[in-house]
Amino acid sequence: MPTRILPAVGDADAVRSITTLLSQLPDAEPVAPVVDSTQLIDTLARLAAESVDELPEVVVVHERIGPVPALELIREVALRFPAVGVILVTSDASPGLFQAAMDYGARGLVALPLSYEELASRVQAVAQWSVGVRRHLGAGGDVFTGVGGTVVTVSGAKGGTGATLTAIQLALAAQASGRSTALVDMDLQTGDIASYLDVQFRRSVVDLAAITDISPRVLADAVFRHDTGLALLLAPAEGERGEDVTDRAARQIVSALRSRYEVVVIDCGAQLGGAGAAAVEMADRALLVTTPDVVAVRGAKRAVRMWDRLQIRKAEETTVVVNRHSRATEIQPPLIQRITGTAVAATAIPANFKELQSVVDAGRIHELENKSSVKQALWGLAGELGLVKVPEGAQKAGRLRGVDRGAVSFRRRKEG
Incomplete structure (x- = not known):
């Protein structure tokens, strides 16, 4: 042969x-x-x-x-x-x-x-x-039989645009649909996924930084298994330790995760470092979360141009997610698309912080109610990105209703 x-x-x-x-x-x-x-x-x-x-x-x-x-x-x-x-x-x-x-x-x-x-x-x-x-x-x-999982990075156009919430809900949607999912906090200095999910942890992404051969056992030791089934790889409690995660280490970590999970969602925060840049470059889908205001949209445009200059990712390979969207805002998604030169997700996330406040304050964002319009939109976004596995007949049975409604919510608003 x-x-x-x-x-x-x-x-x-x-x-x-x-x-x-x-x-x-x-x-x-x-x-x-x-x-x-x-x-x-x-x-x-x-x-x-x-x-x-x-x-x-x-x-x-x-x-x-x-x-x-x-x-x-x-x-x-x-x-x-x-x-x-x-x-x-x-x-x-x-x-x-x-x-x-x-x-x-x-x-x-x-x-x-x-x-x-x-x-x-x-x-x-x-x-x-x-x-x-x-x-x-x-x-x-x-x-x-596997060819490697899907890696999605979520970055913020600036601080406070909702990148962490978006990353968490995308991961939860993928896990709930039956896909093995890892959620990674690559916002190494200020990452807060642990607080959002009420997690006390010992291991972090830093524990993998110096390891040249990340075996399944080594990876399992560093991962925290959440009650929802998510595999969490968290940012260090001491932000200064994040400097130990170089771009080379980040590539090794992302490759190890990709080989063992169907979906890997990475929160890269709003500040670009070497590790985050490596993750964005390796990602199958790179999301940039912005809010519909002048400062955030300028931040999104600045980030996209920087990624292009550094040859991390081209604008047309980036998807902007519009958070806190309202029909009353002057800046609408089509305008953001023209300004940034990126694709814009069809699913926009509505402005409704009242739905979120109690679970955010309690650190129980995973307990956000299914009827929440924010959750429905975010899980709809997960469906739009192909992160959820929809069982045959699930739509008729009414399962994953949030994915169905969320995926069409922005299209309906545009038609209206």
Whole structure:
């Protein structure tokens, strides 16, 4: 059986060199190369969705791949597609880099300039490893059926726009619909999810920051299991400790969570740090919560432009959520969309703090009544984003009514 090899190389000259050598290997079947980290993950996810058997046995990652650094990309591939063997091609063949590559999940390292003999030897060894792993675990077994969970980040255009409330309710909606869900507080200095959910905790996201291999057991030790079923990974009680969570650590943590939960909702707060930027860059959906006032909308526009300048996320890849919406406000969602250049969620969250005050003050936001218009809209937003799993016939039976009504509430207001 031929060995399928997927090169991940951003440099045009390197692509030609690697693909030429790969095509000369015995029993090798090189596939079309991918040019960046995003395309690699998307390609592997698409193949895994069709069948695990469609995944290549070997992925060759060039050291200059981007935008995600090569080692962190290798870690994500190893976590999400554990039977795919990864080889790192690098100009640095030092023992230190070799050890780091192995720690991140690589199965081999080949030095530049490429040698046919060395490449052939590594590819053969890694392919045999991959085939052995698949045989041991069973091809098509449950362990490989997932392609990674959906990651959604929630950021505030400025402080006080309701990003934390939005993140919590999105996570609650996903969990209530039957999806395994993790809620992460990446607002590292001022995060307050624990207060909203009346949680006393010992572990936090900081406890994972220095760990290079986040195993399921290590992750389980850091996560707090809430009464609602949510898995909570909380911000540290001492805000200054948040500095320990670097962008590199954040990538490792998000990758570990994505590999073990169907939905991961991350509250990034209103202040952008390295960890939050990494989370927004990795997210499948990035939400930016604003209120319909001049200061907040300016903050949203400023955030979107900054994300674009830093190459974290393009405006058209960002979704603005309008909180505290009212027909009486002068600034309406279509205007916000024009100002920010983003998509705007069809579901707007109504201005009705009276519904929230008692549960917020009690730290029991998860006990917000189902009839609350705010909850219905937020759970409707979760439906709009595809975070909830709606059982067949659930709409007729009246379950998840908040999702149904909330998802159309803003459309009705527009039509009216």
